[in-house]
Amino acid sequence: MEKNTGRPFPCFLVLLFFLLVSVNVTAQGKTPAFINGDFADPSVIRAGDSYYAVGTSSEWAPHFPIYHSANLTDWTLSGYVFDRTPEWISGSFWAPEFYYHNKKYYVYYTARRKSDGISCIGVATSDYPDHGFTDHGVIVDYGKEAIDAFIYNDNGQLYISFKAFGLDNRPIELLGSRLSPDGLKMQGEVFSMLKDTARRGMEGQSIIKKDNWYYLFYSSGDCCGNGCSYDVRVTRSRDYQGPYEYLSTNPVLQTYGDWKCPGHGTFVTNPQGNTSYIYHAYNRQTNVFTGREGLIADLKWDRVTGWPMLYPRAVTKPKPLDFSDDFKTASSAWQWDFRHAAPVVSRKNGQLTVSGTVTPDNLTGIALTVRPVSTDFEMTTTVLNHNEALKGLVFYGDAGAAVGIGVQGSMVRFWSVRDTVRTIIAEVKIDPLKPVKLRLKMKSDLSCEVYYSQGTGEWLFPVVNKTAVGFLPQWDRSPRPGLHVKAANGEQAVFGQFQIINK
Secondary structure (H helix, E strand, C coil), X not given: CEEEEEECCCCEEECCCCCCCCCCCXXXXXXXXXXXXXXXXXXXXXXXXXXXXXXXXECEECEEEEEEECCCCCEEEEEEEECCCCCXXXXXXXXXXXXXXXXXXXXXXXXXXXXXXXXXXXEEEECCCCCCCEEEEEEECCXXXXXXXXXXXXXXXXXXXXXXXXXXXXXXXXEEEEECCCCCCEEEEEEEEEECCCCXXXXXXXXXXXXXXXXXXXEECCXXXXXXXXXXXXXXXXXXXXXXXXXXXXXXXXXXCCEEEEEEEEEEECCCCCEEEEEEEEECCCHXXXXXXXXXXXXXXXXXXXXXXXXXXXXXXXXXXXXXXCXXXXXXXXXXXXXXXXXXXXXXXXXXXXXXXXXXXXXXXXXXXXXXXXXXXXXXXXXXXXXCCEEEEEEEEECCEEEEEEEECCEEEEEEEECCEEEEEEEEECCCCCCEEEEEEECCCCEEEEEEECCCCCCECCCCCECCCCCCCEXXXXXXXXXEEECCXXXXXXXXXXXXXXX
């Protein structure tokens, strides 16, 4: 369904959106940070003097982004576990667990099985930490859901633990099993490690050992969305399989300062022997519009009780980096919604050509998106060709939740998709023979201005409109900005340079 409001075009968007980066600086000019932007369920390993982190990608492709760092503070995107979707998977790429074993890199991950919609745990391996992974398919299929794998080596015996529910009306449990020496199969009986008797939720476990105690950390509460209630708790046992006793002063990490609902982390130890806990949390100011950002806490031990405690680390907040793509070489920063046809992309002579099949259930169209790192920025591109495809800039939450500005025929159109209704908010006529520059300017008050320019170099915004976009965020992920094309007959969009300048 398409609705035309008949108003003349440009906009002023009130955007409760944003920031896939921390913007609330403390009085000391510092903010806890690990990887800015939407990077949920982080798992980290150290390889020599380097660190590699992998995180949830939900419905974005490529799947499971991998970041590299030399110091646990400065991170760059290094690759993805899967450049192509494994055939058995229909969605929900969550909670990857990094592990190194037998001179190979393992990622144990959660995904939804295409044949029945059940969440299972798969495993992929590579000789390299950031590319070249081979999928080995499902390794854990248990109950109605098996998610959040964690691997532990206990004196040479590998174990896998995971969350399961739907087990004969029992509460959620953390279950465990031995693994084969190659880490690719479960062996022996599955055993219960911890039961969610309080029915608060229990997942995202991570285990470390000290002084002959096994310490099992886990996340409790709801992970995601406006109603999240996550925190981190700890238990301990003399035996890996349990029984585990609870720390009476739990939780050990909870909502604090600018951050709420912390959880789902793993541990990593630096060459000096200091151990850190890598986890995610929401920025309290922008909530679900921020996404679950990667953070870091230091692990300390209470000398009296022997129990561990977690202390969020403060690091200097760097100036957000600008992003620019001149379309001369490939960039790994771009992602898309894999549930719909992948964009068909080509680069030539500094131009990016984008097309793709748009199915009837995809009201938005093809979106090629990147991660923003500020609430105060300008996003620009140039549309070089003219046809009946709608093409331009987009804020994309989902195929049924998006807003954008683009060129279609002899018109520039500001549009939105919400609640199965596609709306043209405003439009203006242009010269169909000239390229059109588009600009979306975000402000720190979470509003945006939209402009177009053709020939003269002057940015035009003859009418100011305001549109709330609180409908954009999805339950487990945030909207993303980028390029867009929607065509009925496979028509192409040709773009000049894309740029995001952060203030």
